[in-house]
Amino acid sequence: MERSMIFGIFGGLGLFLYGMNLAGDGLKRAAGDRMRNILEVLTSTPIKGVVVGAIVTAIMQSSSATTVMLVSFVNAGLMTxxxxxxxxxxxxxxxxxxxxxxxxxxxxxxxxxxxxxxxxHLVSRRRVWKSTGQVILGFGILFLGLTVMSTSVAPLRDSPAFGRAMRAFGATPILGVLIGLVTTLVVQSSAATIGMLMAVAIASPDVITLEVAIPILLGDNIGTCVTAMLSGIGANVTARRTATAHLMFNVFGAVIFLPLLKPFQWVVAAASPAAGIQRQIANAHTMFNVLNTAIWLPAAGFLERIVTWLVPGEDVVVEIGPKYLDRRMLGTPGIALDLAAAETVRMGEIVQEMLGQSRTALTEAYTSKLDSELESREELIDNLNREVVLYLSMVAQTSLNEAQSRRLAGLMHAVGDVERIGDVAEQLMFYAREKFDQNIPFSETAVQELHRVFDLAEKILARGIVALRDDDMEAVRDVYDIHRALDESTDMLRANHIQRLNEGKCIPGSGVIFVELMNSLERIGDLAVNLADAVSGKKSPRVEPRN
Incomplete structure (x- = not known):
């Protein structure tokens, strides 16, 4: 009997967890990128955050998954x-x-x-219907697991030892808190702990009372924070504070409600007097979290100060690797693609700085410091390119819908184009170094013309990055317009410079460098067009850089 009970509990728990994960995954697939869009409405308003958190967690079927996502976002600087x-x-x-x-x-x-x-799920071809079938299948397996657990623990209602243990939990609530905490730590799911509690309650309604169940619920809420705490290891200070805030919120809630168990039990029972014990347990769980939120929402600033004191320090920004990429988000492809896009945009912003340094070295004064700083940024860009491509390759191995697949392909091209623009900026610095080492002067007219083309190159790069960052079609059109102007300018200025050479106004060495500069700045325009094409989904042949 004991063996069959143990097997039944573990087997039922396995079915329950598998069903819950299956249903949650189906809900996420059915939601598609809507969950990402929900997260994008986050503002500094705490009430909106509460609504968003409730919706996203209802979709994901896991508060731990939501909190891990939050830690990732805060670590990436996407949220405060x-x-x-x-x-x-x-x-x-x-x-x-x-x-x-x-x-x-x-x-x-x-x-x-x-x-x-x-x-x-088997016969449907449309993603939304396949996902709907998966959700129904998942909940069916979940309830089957609950039935198996309830049937397995039914003999406990006649066990004097079990009755004494439950009465001890009722008399000493802290024991119930510890049981809930440890159980959730072991199974890594607060819903599974509540499911087991309900299974026992269904089998033994006279033994599992609210007096016994509520402390277990409080411990269950604390235990679910461990996953987020683990996800904070290695993250920045603010991300660790986020994980700690989740823990403190539930610990403080338990501390507040433990002395008030009797009146809270009365409120729960009064709210659903005719309901069975399993419904009262569910209501107690909901009411505790709603009331705890009502208590702490107005005191969010105080909670923030507490976790800031508990997790001291300041975030130090060090440009040594990816800032936004987070492998914990690979299970949510829409968000993972957002992070890859953010890292690509960051690369573009670094490349903008490199282009500015090259311009300074060519038109004002070359220094070894400028050269060294640009070289460091180029190494960073090369590293980020490898990391983003690797990350996107891992995203490609997940289940993507058609829109996500197109976006991934566009990002794969875009990150390579940004890296090549960095190579062009490095090449421009090489010409600045050659010009300095060989003491080759540019005429005042040549410098003015160079500024003119640099203005266009910097503008087209900036608009290309805006297009990539904001999915901005107006910026895409600007890129195409600027590209035409850039090509016309470089063609005209090459001819002007050759004419100055023929007239003896410039030395031959400067002519070679000037023409190469025009070619390089044109390549920046070509690559910026590729960025715009990645955003617009243009089907025409890609513009490749000139050799």
């Missing part, structure tokens, strides 16, 4: 700690949706749901 606090509170509310669904105890419908869900 204050923004993350509201989302954390909302995530705790969103995760109670799973418990509310479990409380319906749809055991009789588990097998039909599995059959219907599998059939829809």
């Amino acid at each position: 700690l204050r923004q993350a606090l509201g989302v954390i509170m909302g995530a705790n509310i969103g995760t109670t949706i799973t418990a509310q669904l479990i409380a319906f105890n749809l055991a009789d419908y588990a097998l039909p749901a599995i059959g219907i869900g599998f059939l829809i």
Whole structure:
């Protein structure tokens, strides 16, 4: 009997967790990029953060996954700690949706749901219907696992030892908190802990009371923070503070509610007097998180100061590698592509600095310091190019919809184009060094013309980066317009410089360098057009750099 009970609990738990993961993955696939769009509406308003956190967690079926995502965003500089606090509170509310669904105890419908869900998933060709079938299948397996666990633990209701243990938990709530915390640490899922609690409650409603269940729920909420705390290891200071804030929010909530267990039990029971114990457990879970949010939302600034004190230090920005790429986001391709795009835009901004340094060296004064700084940036660009390509290759191995596949292909091209613009900036610095070493002067007219072309090159690069960053079609059109102007200018200025050479106004050495500079600046325009094409999805042959 004991062996069959243990096997039943573990087997049922395995089915429960697998079903929950399957349903959550199906919901994410059905949502597509809508979850990313939801996250994009985040502002500094904590109430909006709560709403966003609840919605995203309801979709992902995991508050831990939401918090890990937050830690990643804060680590990448895409969110502030204050923004993350509201989302954390909302995530705790969103995760109670799973418990509310479990409380319906749809055991009789588990097998039909599995059959219907599998059939829809098998025969459907459209992504949204396949994902819907996966969600139904997942919830069917979840309820089947719940049934297996409930059946397995049914003999416990006649066990005197189990009854004594439950009465001890009721008399000493801190024991219940520890049980909930440890169980969630082991199974890495607060919903699974609540599922097991409900399974026992269904089998032994006279033994599992609210007095026993609520402390376990409080410990369960604390235990779910461990995943986020682990994700904060190696992250920056603000990201670690975000993970700590999640822990503190739940710890403080438990500290506040433990002394108030009796009145809280009365409120829960009064809210659903005719409901079974499983529904009352789900309601207690929801009410605790809603009330805890209501307490701490107005005090978000105070909570921020606490975690800042607990996790001291300042973030130091060091340009040694990727800033935005986060492998923890590979399971959510839309967000992973956003991070890759942000890293590519960062590369573009660094390349803009390199182009400015080359311009200074050519038109004002070359220095070895400028040369060295540009070389360091070029090494960084080469490293970032490798990292982004590797990251995108890993994203490509996940399940992408058609729009995401097109975006990934565009980013693959864009990151290479940005890296090549960095190579052109390095080449421009080489010409500046040659000009300095050989003491080759440019006439005042040549310098003015060079400024004119640099203006166009810097402008087209800037608009190309804006197009890539904001998916801005107006910037795309600007790139095409500037490209025509740049080509016309370089053609005309080459002819002007050759004429000055023929008239003896410039020395031959400067002529060679000037013409090469025009070629290099033209290449920047060509590559910027490629960036615009990546955004617009242009089907025409790509503009390749001239040799």
